[in-house]
Amino acid sequence: MKRALVSVSDKTNLVPFVKGLVENGFEIVSTGGTKRVLDEAGIDTIGIEDVTHFPEILDGRVKTLNPYVHGGLLARRDLPEHMATLEKLAITPIDLVCVNLYPFKETIEKPDVKLADAIENIDIGGPSMVRSAAKNYRDVTIVVDQNDYDEVLSQIKAEGTTTLDTRAKLAAKAFRHTAAYDALISQYLTQQNGLEDPEKLTLTWDLKETMRYGENSHQQAWLYEDALPKSFSVLQAKQLHGKKLSYNNIKDADEALRCIREFDEPTVVAMKHMNPCGIGRGRTLEQAWERAYEADPVSIFGGVIALNRQVDLATAEKMHKIFLEIVIAPGFDDDAYTVLAKKKNIRLLTIDFSKKDEPTKHEVVSVMGGMLMQDQDTLSEDYHDWQCITDNKPTEEQLRTMMFAWKAVKHAKSNAIVLVNDERTLGVGEGQPNRIDSLRIAVSHAGDDIDDRTVMASDAFFPFGDCVEYAGKHGIKAVVQPGGSIRDDESIKMANKYGIVMVTTGIRHFRH
Incomplete structure (x- = not known):
């Protein structure tokens, strides 16, 4: 008779699978809670102690770490000396192992989990059995995933055993599992x-x-999610409408979420090719949308929109007038959803904005031959800590507008220049090999909207005085930048020449 060893933490669909094994000539060896479930289902089982001739000890920490188990798993059926050893020592070969592991992940996901609880949910015997069975896949079938139950049972019913190809694939999955x-x-x-x-x-x-x-x-592509996912993520968003997100959609949506979490007041972020083309804020969401749209009515076409308030009908009706790829928000009023969902291809997503300030994970970027990892740029700053380095000093209103600009420039690609007023972005210059070209682009976008309220933010210091000079010639009256250039004096002199208020933060925000 063939023998299967079954010991699982997740018992979903287990009973039908084991019944199928019994019907096809398997005897079942089992342990602890798994044995109780199978016994209650009327399935005859052999207790692990009857195989090992040794009791479970140390609160179950040791029960399958035994030669009567691992000898039965690791013996090669094609080697007469292996089989002779089994016969001499009265070890029964094990032909199939169905094991999944202690719920370590589920344990550490619990709020305020204690280290001792986590340690107790580190499985030792389970991975050992999985690895032994997987190593000897030419003779042993290893099943660690309930999604494989039907296929394994189907092959056993048809052929009496699984195919070598199936066992090889299951072994690879088993090692991925451990x-x-x-x-x-x-x-x-x-x-x-x-x-x-x-x-x-x-x-x-x-x-x-x-x-x-x-x-x-x-290019082929796959979407993988962190084994311990974060709630404030496009991967955890609920999609209410539209076709599946593409690779580029996900990257744009991720950038939109990174940006929108900066703001507490009603705000709308329009993201295009991973760059903000418009950020608007207002007393209402509708007003914030109007300002984000006004920031760049050309680039916003086909963009990804993130809003930090539930979408109402008035805002939805205005968004409906143009083509948008994705709209992400905490929710949608019923009538707002009805309006937006009239367009077949728009994607409507909801996400839990109450989790926007949850601790972030490291971000990982691949490079040829390796990868880079860093903290996410989630630094919280206070404009009262900034330093004014010019003759003219900022008003409180200018400082608040500078903070708006500073939050926006963090999410534009370097070299980044953002022009804003207290309502919206006016012009965004980003991704240029030099800072002055980014400034020219931003000023060109802003055009006649530049006035005494305009603030310029630069994600890194000015290497020369030319950017401040260009800003002064185009009517910009306030600048926020990190400072720290060996030529800071050039920029300060230019600022004083044009009556510009310039504040340094001491922090740069490159976004490569």
């Missing part, structure tokens, strides 16, 4: 020890979707 499990444990314990630069970096993600294509149609 690797991901160990990665979570190592991440958690590394974090508990406060180590920021471990000699080995172990990360794990779960496949969420195979995408139609990547940045371009000839």
